[in-house]
Amino acid sequence: MTLAMNGRAWERAAAPTPAHEVRLHVLRNATFEALRDLTAERAQARALKLRTTFSGYDPLLEVFGAAPDLRHTSATLILLTLDGLQGAWDGDRLDAGAALDIVTKLAHSALTEGTRSVLVSTFLPPIDAGPAFIDHAALYRLNADIAAFAASDPRVALVDVARFAAQLGEDAALDPRFWAHFKAPYAQPLLDRIGEAVAAHLAEQAGQIRKVVVVDCDNTLWGGIVGEDGLAQLSFSAHDAKGRPFHAFQRQLASLRRRGVLLAIASKNEPADVHAVLDHPEMVLRRADFAAERIGWGDKAESLVALSRELGIGLDAFVFVDDSAVECARVSQALPMVEVVQVPARTHQLPRVFARTPGFSSRQATEEDLRRADDYVAERKRAAEREHWQDRDAFLRSLAIVLSVGEAREPDVARLAQLCQKTNQFNLTTTRLEAAEIRRMMDSERHLVVHVSARDRFGEQGIVGLATVAEGEDGVLSIGAFMLSCRALGRSIEHALLAETVRLCRGRWGAREIRGRYAPTSKNLQTRDFYGAAGFLLESESDAGRGFVLPTSAEIKQPFVHRIESRWS
Amino acid sequence: MSSKVRHIIAEVIGVPVEQVGDDASPATLEAWDSLRHMNLIVALEEELGVTFDDDALSRLTSLPAILAELSRVQVAA
Numbered sequence: 043m044t045l046a047m048n049g050r051a052w053e054r055a056a057a058p059t060p061a062h063e064v065r066l067h068v069l070r071n072a073t074f075e076a077l078r079d080l081t082a083e084r085a086q087a088r089a090l091k092l093r094t095t096f097s098g099y100d101p102l103l104e105v106f107g108a109a110p111d112l113r114h115t116s117a118t119l120i121l122l123t124l125d126g127l128q129g130a131w132d133g134d135r136l137d138a139g140a141a142l143d144i145v146t147k148l149a150h151s152a153l154t155e156g157t158r159s160v161l162v163s164t165f166l167p168p169i170d171a172g173p174a175f176i177d178h179a180a181l182y183r184l185n186a187d188i189a190a191f192a193a194s195d196p197r198v199a200l201v202d203v204a205r206f207a208a209q210l211g212e213d214a215a216l217d218p219r220f221w222a223h224f225k226a227p228y229a230q231p232l233l234d235r236i237g238e239a240v241a242a243h244l245a246e247q248a249g250q251i252r253k254v255v256v257v258d259c260d261n262t263l264w265g266g267i268v269g270e271d272g273l274a275q276l277s278f279s280a281h282d283a284k285g286r287p288f289h290a291f292q293r294q295l296a297s298l299r300r301r302g303v304l305l306a307i308a309s310k311n312e313p314a315d316v317h318a319v320l321d322h323p324e325m326v327l328r329r330a331d332f333a334a335e336r337i338g339w340g341d342k343a344e345s346l347v348a349l350s351r352e353l354g355i356g357l358d359a360f361v362f363v364d365d366s367a368v369e370c371a372r373v374s375q376a377l378p379m380v381e382v383v384q385v386p387a388r389t390h391q392l393p394r395v396f397a398r399t400p401g402f403s404s405r406q407a408t409e410e411d412l413r414r415a416d417d418y419v420a421e422r423k424r425a426a427e428r429e430h431w432q433d434r435d436a437f438l439r440s441l442a443i444v445l446s447v448g449e450a451r452e453p454d455v456a457r458l459a460q461l462c463q464k465t466n467q468f469n470l471t472t473t474r475l476e477a478a479e480i481r482r483m484m485d486s487e488r489h490l491v492v493h494v495s496a497r498d499r500f501g502e503q504g505i506v507g508l509a510t511v512a513e514g515e516d517g518v519l520s521i522g523a524f525m526l527s528c529r530a531l532g533r534s535i536e537h538a539l540l541a542e543t544v545r546l547c548r549g550r551w552g553a554r555e556i557r558g559r560y561a562p563t564s565k566n567l568q569t570r571d572f573y574g575a576a577g578f579l580l581e582s583e584s585d586a587g588r589g590f591v592l593p594t595s596a597e598i599k600q601p602f603v604h605r606i607e608s609r610w611s
Numbered sequence: 612m613s614s615k616v617r618h619i620i621a622e623v624i625g626v627p628v629e630q631v632g633d634d635a636s637p638a639t640l641e642a643w644d645s646l647r648h649m650n651l652i653v654a655l656e657e658e659l660g661v662t663f664d665d666d667a668l669s670r671l672t673s674l675p676a677i678l679a680e681l682s683r684v685q686v687a688a
Contacts, residue, residue, distance in 0.1 A: 075646040223668045224649050 064116040069101035073226035084241035113156035124168040136177040138184035164204035206235040252401040258364040259309040290393040292326035307335040308345040333418035343376035354528040420500035441498040447542040450491040466565040469525040488513040506530035534602040541598040553594040561587040636673035
């Protein structure tokens, strides 16, 4: 099954249409079909082509009767009303445990049937009960348990319907007329928010994640203009009313940084002025928190392009925050893929600016995340080093790189799954494996999962690459996923990963041909000739990509041979 | 009014307007299901600036019934 799924994932990634096709299944007990178009529109805005299917009105029947095949389903949304939810709500009393049981059963069943992720939603009070509903403690407990369930499993995410309804108010959230006539309880504004949350989840799952926040300084990181007002007059202290919103905003940025989002500065200022503010003890964010900076008098769109190049991260993963309408308009127009956020004129609203800016990863951060920002500081030092060395081999030797490469183990799984989700550039087939799939492959005799970790004299990078191999029914060995983090590019680490993968294949299966594929996307052009240059022969070429084969005795050509040590972590 | 309503029906149900005859209803238009019926009510209310009575909602399942209800609502208004 896994092999077939990989094949399909590859076809999908290689499809010539730019829109990525995704499927959503809704397990529900009321009429929510209006979500179909709403969610599709929001998905469309994220270059996703969405198809939605709905269960019958008793989703448990579907689960315990004829379960649908959810193997092509990107996400399954569980959206239930307490009204008519048998065993959980009898018209008088809410049984929170029974309701939670229904939700978790539906979630597990959908995952077993192959859906890639599940969206669970919080409950509203039973609609028909109205103000007669008094079992608030049970309802809060139920919703807290659902949120905790979502947090406990990386394949499960939360759609907080109860919070959306609270934000809108009951009158705007519910539609009593359509509820009475069509069993359609939610009004358009609530369905809008649900659709938006679902589309944001699907986009994240498809790898569309904002990874970098570029901030302006004056009236964005702090109140006031350092070049005119001077450091003493600036507002950023938590202890005065003018500074508090800026302090709160900096704390949000610091928390995003801890989740692995990179921070950078694009400011029209004198560098010394900005650095003096960043060194102030009452600033939350300090110089070391920023992975890169462009401080000067150049064009901001050009600064963003330069930051993208320096960080090795595409502009479509950038968020840009500035107080100037002119700068915001300039960047929006020149770089439409950047999410532009203008600081509100009323600065007390600054801590709310990200509320409507989705796209930061909602997943739990891995160890590498927490280290990533530091990595970029090390990377800057590496780049400086590079300028001292004329030829590439001498440069690589000077880095004193040590690799650990071999079969993946359980502690690697979370990071490997994250790598699959995030890697776009050096990714041969753009196969987005989930943790469960990686585990299945690790447990299977017919699969091989290979990781590579790297460290050098500037620091430790942890796991930076992944390859998977599958033995087909016919005994053919195929490399499925093959990717290297953009942080490890240009150091010939990909060749070490490939060589070790081939060595492990031959160790397990003996001398056999090994196949590899390149499936083009808009971002992975640099990998088009990777297999060819490494010694594979080009077998086939079409719009869907290129097929390669490595003859039984051929060696992998490595432009640079690294020192390899056994696993150190 | 009849032509405007026919156009709204055609758009919401997803058929060419020529297929929306004078007697259009779920019986003559297969695509006119209960879900599209909900969308149709929303579209009619938005486009024509009316609000249908509760008890009218499930009666409005044909072009003649919709037109009759519209003239009743608008006469009353």
